[in-house]
Amino acid sequence: GAGVSQSPSNKVTEKGKDVELRCDPISGHTALYWYRQSLGQGLEFLIYFQGNSAPDKSGLPSDRFSAERTGGSVSTLTIQRTQQEDSAVYLCASRVGGSNYGYTFGSGTRLTVV
Protein backbone atom coordinates (compact mmCIF):
# COMPACT_ATOMS: atom_id res chain seq x y z
CA GLY A 1 0.00 0.00 0.00
CA ALA A 2 0.89 3.66 -0.07
CA GLY A 3 1.60 3.84 3.65
CA VAL A 4 2.05 1.71 6.74
CA SER A 5 -1.31 0.44 7.91
CA GLN A 6 -2.01 -0.66 11.49
CA SER A 7 -5.09 -2.29 12.93
CA PRO A 8 -7.04 -1.96 15.04
CA SER A 9 -6.73 1.76 15.62
CA ASN A 10 -7.91 1.38 19.18
CA LYS A 11 -8.27 -1.69 21.37
CA VAL A 12 -9.73 -2.00 24.84
CA THR A 13 -9.17 -5.33 26.53
CA GLU A 14 -9.61 -6.83 29.94
CA LYS A 15 -6.61 -7.62 32.09
CA GLY A 16 -5.44 -11.17 31.46
CA LYS A 17 -6.73 -11.41 27.89
CA ASP A 18 -4.48 -11.89 24.84
CA VAL A 19 -4.36 -9.28 22.07
CA GLU A 20 -2.99 -9.21 18.54
CA LEU A 21 -1.89 -6.03 16.81
CA ARG A 22 -1.35 -5.95 13.08
CA CYS A 23 1.04 -4.01 10.87
CA ASP A 24 0.95 -3.94 7.08
CA PRO A 25 4.13 -2.21 5.86
CA ILE A 26 4.85 -0.46 2.60
CA SER A 27 5.26 -2.95 -0.22
CA GLY A 28 8.92 -3.72 -0.79
CA HIS A 29 10.09 -2.49 2.61
CA THR A 30 12.09 -5.37 4.00
CA ALA A 31 12.81 -3.81 7.40
CA LEU A 32 10.00 -3.54 9.95
CA TYR A 33 10.04 -2.21 13.52
CA TRP A 34 7.66 -2.22 16.44
CA TYR A 35 7.79 0.56 19.04
CA ARG A 36 5.82 1.26 22.20
CA GLN A 37 4.90 4.77 23.31
CA SER A 38 3.63 5.10 26.84
CA LEU A 39 1.64 8.20 27.83
CA GLY A 40 3.77 11.33 27.52
CA GLN A 41 6.91 9.36 26.66
CA GLY A 42 9.15 8.86 23.68
CA LEU A 43 9.19 5.73 21.61
CA GLU A 44 10.66 2.55 23.03
CA PHE A 45 12.05 0.01 20.57
CA LEU A 46 10.54 -3.48 20.82
CA ILE A 47 11.62 -5.65 17.87
CA TYR A 48 13.17 -5.46 14.40
CA PHE A 49 12.43 -7.68 11.41
CA GLN A 50 14.52 -8.09 8.31
CA GLY A 51 12.34 -10.08 5.96
CA ASN A 52 10.68 -12.77 8.06
CA SER A 53 13.46 -13.08 10.62
CA ALA A 54 13.87 -11.04 13.79
CA PRO A 55 17.57 -10.51 14.45
CA ASP A 56 16.90 -7.98 17.21
CA LYS A 57 14.27 -8.73 19.83
CA SER A 58 16.12 -6.92 22.58
CA GLY A 59 13.30 -4.48 23.36
CA LEU A 60 10.56 -6.99 24.12
CA PRO A 61 9.79 -6.30 27.80
CA SER A 62 8.78 -9.82 28.82
CA ASP A 63 8.03 -13.28 27.45
CA ARG A 64 4.38 -12.26 27.24
CA PHE A 65 5.32 -10.27 24.14
CA SER A 66 6.00 -11.97 20.81
CA ALA A 67 5.88 -11.01 17.16
CA GLU A 68 6.03 -12.68 13.81
CA ARG A 69 6.19 -11.63 10.21
CA THR A 70 5.05 -13.69 7.26
CA GLY A 71 5.74 -13.40 3.55
CA GLY A 72 8.12 -10.54 4.23
CA SER A 73 5.07 -8.37 4.67
CA VAL A 74 2.43 -8.32 7.43
CA SER A 75 3.59 -8.47 11.02
CA THR A 76 1.61 -9.33 14.12
CA LEU A 77 2.56 -8.31 17.66
CA THR A 78 0.94 -10.53 20.28
CA ILE A 79 0.65 -9.68 23.96
CA GLN A 80 -0.46 -12.54 26.18
CA ARG A 81 -2.11 -12.16 29.57
CA THR A 82 -2.26 -8.39 29.23
CA GLN A 83 -1.48 -6.21 32.23
CA GLN A 84 -2.44 -2.59 32.91
CA GLU A 85 1.16 -1.49 32.35
CA ASP A 86 0.86 -2.74 28.76
CA SER A 87 -1.50 0.19 28.03
CA ALA A 88 0.26 2.31 25.42
CA VAL A 89 0.33 3.22 21.75
CA TYR A 90 2.07 0.57 19.66
CA LEU A 91 3.64 1.99 16.52
CA CYS A 92 4.99 0.13 13.53
CA ALA A 93 7.52 1.47 11.05
CA SER A 94 9.05 0.13 7.87
CA ARG A 95 11.93 1.15 5.65
CA VAL A 96 13.77 -0.02 2.58
CA GLY A 97 16.45 -2.51 3.54
CA GLY A 98 20.03 -1.33 3.29
CA SER A 99 19.32 2.30 4.07
CA ASN A 100 19.22 4.09 7.39
CA TYR A 101 16.80 6.78 6.43
CA GLY A 102 13.30 6.78 5.03
CA TYR A 103 11.48 5.22 7.98
CA THR A 104 7.70 5.40 7.50
CA PHE A 105 5.42 5.05 10.50
CA GLY A 106 1.85 3.89 10.84
CA SER A 107 -0.72 5.66 13.00
CA GLY A 108 -0.42 3.09 15.72
CA THR A 109 -2.77 1.06 17.86
CA ARG A 110 -3.83 2.55 21.18
CA LEU A 111 -4.14 -0.35 23.61
CA THR A 112 -6.03 0.14 26.85
CA VAL A 113 -6.05 -2.64 29.42
CA VAL A 114 -8.85 -2.32 31.98
Place this chain on the structure above:
Amino acid sequence: AQTVTQSQPEMSVQEAETVTLSCTYDTSENNYYLFWYKQPPSRQMILVIRQEAYKQQNATENRFSVNFQKAAKSFSLKISDSQLGDTAMYFCAFPFGGATNKLIFGTGTLLAVQP
Protein backbone atom coordinates in the same frame (compact mmCIF):
# COMPACT_ATOMS: atom_id res chain seq x y z
CA ALA B 1 25.66 4.30 25.30
CA GLN B 2 23.44 5.88 22.69
CA THR B 3 21.22 8.58 24.16
CA VAL B 4 19.03 11.43 22.98
CA THR B 5 18.08 14.30 25.28
CA GLN B 6 15.37 16.86 24.72
CA SER B 7 15.41 19.25 27.66
CA GLN B 8 12.28 21.23 26.79
CA PRO B 9 9.13 19.25 27.64
CA GLU B 10 6.85 22.05 26.42
CA MET B 11 7.21 25.20 24.38
CA SER B 12 4.86 27.86 23.13
CA VAL B 13 5.21 30.28 20.23
CA GLN B 14 3.02 32.90 18.62
CA GLU B 15 1.84 32.33 15.09
CA ALA B 16 4.33 33.69 12.49
CA GLU B 17 7.16 33.77 15.05
CA THR B 18 10.29 31.61 15.11
CA VAL B 19 11.00 28.88 17.65
CA THR B 20 13.98 26.61 18.28
CA LEU B 21 13.73 23.13 19.79
CA SER B 22 16.85 21.67 21.38
CA CYS B 23 18.31 18.19 21.13
CA THR B 24 21.59 16.71 22.29
CA TYR B 25 22.74 13.17 21.71
CA ASP B 26 25.56 10.82 22.40
CA THR B 27 26.93 8.20 20.06
CA SER B 28 30.24 6.51 19.43
CA GLU B 29 29.52 6.20 15.72
CA ASN B 30 31.14 8.56 13.26
CA ASN B 31 28.74 8.48 10.35
CA TYR B 32 25.03 8.60 11.07
CA TYR B 33 21.76 10.34 10.32
CA LEU B 34 19.78 12.56 12.64
CA PHE B 35 16.05 13.11 12.36
CA TRP B 36 13.30 15.37 13.64
CA TYR B 37 9.85 13.80 13.67
CA LYS B 38 6.51 15.51 14.26
CA GLN B 39 3.67 13.64 15.96
CA PRO B 40 0.27 15.37 15.70
CA PRO B 41 -2.82 14.06 17.53
CA SER B 42 -3.29 11.56 14.70
CA ARG B 43 -0.32 9.72 16.30
CA GLN B 44 1.53 9.14 13.04
CA MET B 45 5.22 10.05 13.20
CA ILE B 46 5.96 12.37 10.29
CA LEU B 47 9.52 13.06 9.18
CA VAL B 48 10.22 16.79 9.33
CA ILE B 49 13.89 16.93 8.41
CA ARG B 50 17.03 14.78 8.38
CA GLN B 51 20.72 15.57 8.57
CA GLU B 52 23.66 13.42 7.50
CA ALA B 53 26.43 13.69 10.08
CA TYR B 54 29.23 13.83 7.53
CA LYS B 55 27.71 16.90 5.88
CA GLN B 56 28.73 20.20 7.42
CA GLN B 57 25.93 22.10 5.74
CA ASN B 58 22.80 22.36 7.84
CA ALA B 59 19.70 20.76 6.33
CA THR B 60 16.75 22.95 5.35
CA GLU B 61 13.20 22.01 4.37
CA ASN B 62 11.04 25.04 3.67
CA ARG B 63 10.29 26.67 7.05
CA PHE B 64 12.29 24.03 8.94
CA SER B 65 16.04 24.10 9.39
CA VAL B 66 18.56 22.58 11.74
CA ASN B 67 21.63 23.80 13.57
CA PHE B 68 23.92 20.77 13.62
CA GLN B 69 27.00 20.99 15.82
CA LYS B 70 28.75 17.63 15.47
CA ALA B 71 31.51 18.26 17.98
CA ALA B 72 29.01 19.39 20.58
CA LYS B 73 26.58 16.61 19.58
CA SER B 74 23.79 19.12 19.28
CA PHE B 75 20.98 19.05 16.75
CA SER B 76 18.39 21.80 17.18
CA LEU B 77 15.33 22.42 15.03
CA LYS B 78 14.31 25.92 14.00
CA ILE B 79 10.76 26.53 12.81
CA SER B 80 10.27 29.86 11.05
CA ASP B 81 6.93 31.57 10.43
CA SER B 82 5.19 29.17 12.82
CA GLN B 83 1.74 28.01 11.77
CA LEU B 84 -1.15 26.62 13.81
CA GLY B 85 -0.65 23.29 12.04
CA ASP B 86 2.82 23.04 13.54
CA THR B 87 1.24 22.31 16.92
CA ALA B 88 2.43 18.78 17.78
CA MET B 89 4.96 16.72 19.69
CA TYR B 90 8.43 16.90 18.18
CA PHE B 91 10.96 14.11 18.61
CA CYS B 92 14.65 14.05 17.87
CA ALA B 93 15.99 10.63 16.84
CA PHE B 94 18.88 8.77 15.28
CA PRO B 95 19.43 5.19 14.13
CA PHE B 96 22.00 2.93 15.73
CA GLY B 97 22.68 -0.72 16.23
CA GLY B 98 24.65 -1.66 13.12
CA ALA B 99 22.49 -3.44 10.59
CA THR B 100 19.45 -3.08 12.84
CA ASN B 101 19.39 0.71 12.50
CA LYS B 102 16.70 1.01 15.15
CA LEU B 103 15.75 4.58 15.95
CA ILE B 104 16.41 5.90 19.43
CA PHE B 105 14.16 8.81 20.39
CA GLY B 106 14.24 11.66 22.83
CA THR B 107 11.31 12.20 25.18
CA GLY B 108 9.85 14.88 22.95
CA THR B 109 8.88 18.55 23.08
CA LEU B 110 5.23 19.55 22.97
CA LEU B 111 5.00 22.67 20.81
CA ALA B 112 1.90 24.84 20.98
CA VAL B 113 1.47 27.54 18.35
CA GLN B 114 -0.79 30.28 19.66
CA PRO B 115 -2.99 32.38 17.35
